[in-house]
Structures are given as structure tokens and as C-alpha cells.
Amino acid sequence: MTTNQALFQYCLRLGDTNLILGHRLSEMCSRGPMLEEDIALTNFALDHIGQAEALLQYAGKLEGKGRSEDDLSYLRNVEEFENFRLVEQPNTDFAYVIARQFLVDVYQCLLYQKMQKSSDETLAGMGSRFLKESTYHLRHTSGWMERLGLGTDESKRRIQQAINDLWPYTPEMLSVRPYEKELTAQGIIPDAEEIALDWLVQVVRVLSRSGLHKPQDVVVPPPSTHSDHLVRMLAEMQYLQRTYPDARW
């Protein structure tokens, strides 16, 4: 694998993660527990889709086959998607939305902090741009972790349940892909192992501040394939592009 091919894969992984998370958040539109939160979640959706747009555009350029960010989003099949399995998990209730977002926010803040220093100018630029957004997201979701963890018995039960159920998907998010090693060695992308260590420390800090506990470590990880959820999401997302291939939107 050439450096360009490896970087293409890496940008797909980060781009798809933002695309799918943004899509999940966009499903919350008109479904927030209060109008302020509805607006906030829509805002997060916008940020993630914007990040996906930039990352997938760069991926297309690296690939050099003339695929645009829209081609990559709307015309790939489920097995070609590289997103973290965590972000395709459904919006079961507001606690799941917040827990999922919080776990990703911590990761993305660490990632983008380091990405700012990439030897690749495009990645470095994206890192500093995205960091501002993710820092804001993390402040918001940490606040909700605390409010739900220390709010009522019911909210505590729900947020702990959400964290427990989503926890098994975190090792996959933290794992290092084989193609990353060489890119990290060259200073192009952040060291995923360092991120994983810091991630755990920060997550545990917020959990304990919120009266919540870290779930048991995963013994049997969930299958590494995508879920049925993603198939359904893509069917909906890609519907117009697939049905009317000659149309321009």
C-alpha cells in the first residue's frame, strides 16, 4: 500500500464516521426533549456533515479516480463504509444520543488536537478547524453527562444503561488499523495508541464526576462487521441518488 492509498483509507474512516454520526444526529431534528436541545443537536449534525464533506473530498483527491465527496457518500455500498461501529448505533433515547456523542467527542478532541500538528498541511488545517467544533460539542455533552448522572434516579439509570450498551463498541473505535502505523511513523497522522490511553482517562474522569461507573471491559467484542442499522440508514440516505442516477441536484 502506498502512502496515498493508506491516507485515503484513513480519511475514509474519519470521513465516514462523521457522515454517519451527522446522519444519526440529523434524525433527531424535531425530536429533541426541548427546543434548545433540538437546535443544538441539529447544529452538531451540521458540524459533522461539514467535517465529512472536507474529509471525503480530500479522500477523493488522494484516490485520484475523480470521485467527489457526494460520490463517496451516496454511491458506495455498506461493506465499503469505514465508519466507527459506535456511530451507527440508533437513537434509542436521549441518553443514548448523549452517551454516543460524548464517547466520540472525547475521541475527536484528542484526535484533532494532534492532527493540527500533522506534516500534511490539509490534515493539519482540518484538525484546527474541527477542534473548535468538537471542543464545543464535548463541553455540551459533558454537561449533559453530569446533569443526567446527577439528575433523577430515572436519568441516572438511563444514562448508565446507555454507556453500558455502547461500551462494547469503543475498542473498535480505539483500535489501530494496520495501514496507520507507517503514516504515524511519518508524522502524517496522530498516534492512535496515545489517543486510546488519554481517551480512557478523560472518559473515566467525567463518568466519576457524574456519579456513573465505567462498564466492565469487553470480553467478547461485538462482530466487527457493520450492523443492520447501517444498511437501513444508507438505503434512506442514498435513495434519490440511486433512484435517479441521471439527475443533478
Added chain:
Amino acid sequence: MEKLHDFQRFIDAEEKIEPKDWMPDEYRAHNIRQISQHAHSEVIGMQPEGNWITRAPTLRAKKILLAKIQDEGGHGLYLYSAAETLGISRDEMIAQLHAGKAKYSSVFNYPTLNWADIGAIGWLVDGAAVTNQLSLRRTSFGPYSRAMLRICNEESFHQRQGYEIMLKMAKGTPEQKEMAQDALNRWWWPSLMMFGPHDNQSARSTKGMLWKIKRASNDELRQRFIDKTVPQAEFLGLTIPDPKLRWNEATGHYETSDINWEEFNQVIQGNGPCNKERMDHHKQVHAEGAWVREAAAAYAARKQEQLVEV
């Protein structure tokens, strides 16, 4: 009596009434009704468009639609706050909506059946809204007037973005053009109904005009919208679904068939194609969010206590 006299003189001098000023009970009630109805319309209006977010055909289109709906939510917030200055809480307003005592715009009780509907809503529904709101910038109640000032720019922007979608669809493949025409066919009449009954049928118009809450009559505003919109449809190469539509050289206005008022009344009374769906959705989301609002309140109360103890 003296007070009422002064109040009217103040209004006639184009001064703004502020929340702390004396006002007749009926003026207060009229404003609460109108502003809360406007706020509910912004919020319920998020549903028909929200329906297409997950199917938006490009990343750019998805971002534009998300941002638009976010704006509408912001308008709702802003208007709820304006109504709250008159001594009603958002909870009370939402309870009135759920009880069927407060209304929202009838136009949001129609389904969105294809992607061109997103264009048609921006072009026609936001277009009609902005026609009304431009005139409401001069409404006599200060907070409402200021809300309109702020909202109008965004609504005009929504209208242009909607028209841009229509343009792409109308100039696209035959199938896209068909979707565009279909959307226009379905949204034209509901958009004209947004302006409300004819002037001679509208019970509240007189007081509303006297107190300068309303600054132009329903029929005036509707005509303004029609005159502006017909040439835009022609530019798109689409046909307005009205065989009697014609330009009247003498009056300088377009003439149209009369609105189907039976349909309008049915939708207002709750029997439109999506009334039940819209209200059920709002009630369900509100009920499902109760535990979150309770948790936030409990947490805030605890923080408050801690502050007091320290």
C-alpha cells in the same frame, strides 16, 4: 377610559408598546394568541421539512436543509420569548397547543411527497410567510416587531434557497421537472390560504388593524404574494394550477379563482391530511422528553442549593 384613549393616541403616533406599558386586556390576549400561534407554526413547520433531511440528495443540500430547519427552531424560541413578556410561560403555550386551544399555520398539515416539496416550501411557504412578516415589522407590540425584524432576513434567504432547488428541478431531467410541477400543484393553494380568510370574513381584523397589530389586510398581503410569485413560476417554466389565472391590465394585478374555503375550514378544524400526525408527533416527543427536563431541573435545583450552602 382615559387610559384607553391615551393608548390609542400612542399607537396612532406609531410608538411601540412595551411589555411594562399599560395595555387593554384584549390587546394583550390578541398578541399572545398571534405570537404563540406564530411560534407554534415555526416549530410544527420543522416536521414536514425534517421529513426529507435523511434523504437529501447531496451533502450540500443536507447542510442547507439542516441549517434552515435550525433557523425555524430559532424563530420559535425567539417568538416564545416575545410572548412570555406578556405573562404566559412556554409550558402554558405548549399545553394550549396540545389541547387544541392554540393553533398553528394550516399549511403545515400537508405531506411532503417528493424532494421538490422542499423547494416549494422554501419558495412558496417561506415566501408567503415573509410577505406577511415584512408587514409585521411595523406591528405595534415592541418585542414582536423586533422579532420580525430579526427573522425576516432569514426567511428571505430560505425563500431564495427554496427557489434554487425549484430551478434545479425544473431545469433537470423530465422526472425532476415532473416532481417540480407536482410540488407546485400541491403547495400553491395551501400557500394562498396561509394569509387567512377574506377581509370581509375575518372577525379579528378590525381590532387588529385599529391597534396596528396587523398592518395590512389578508387580501392585500395575498395579492402582493400572488403578483410577486406568478412571474417566478413562469421563469421556472411551471404552470400555476389555476385555469382562471390571468393578468388584469386595468388593476395591475393577477386575478385568480377563489380559494377552496371548505378545504381551508376543514384543515383549520383539524381535518387536514396531516393534522393528527403533526400533533401526535409533537405530543409524543414532548412526553418522551419529560424525564430529561425533570433531570435538568433537579440538577439545577441541587446546584442552586449547593450555592446557598456555601
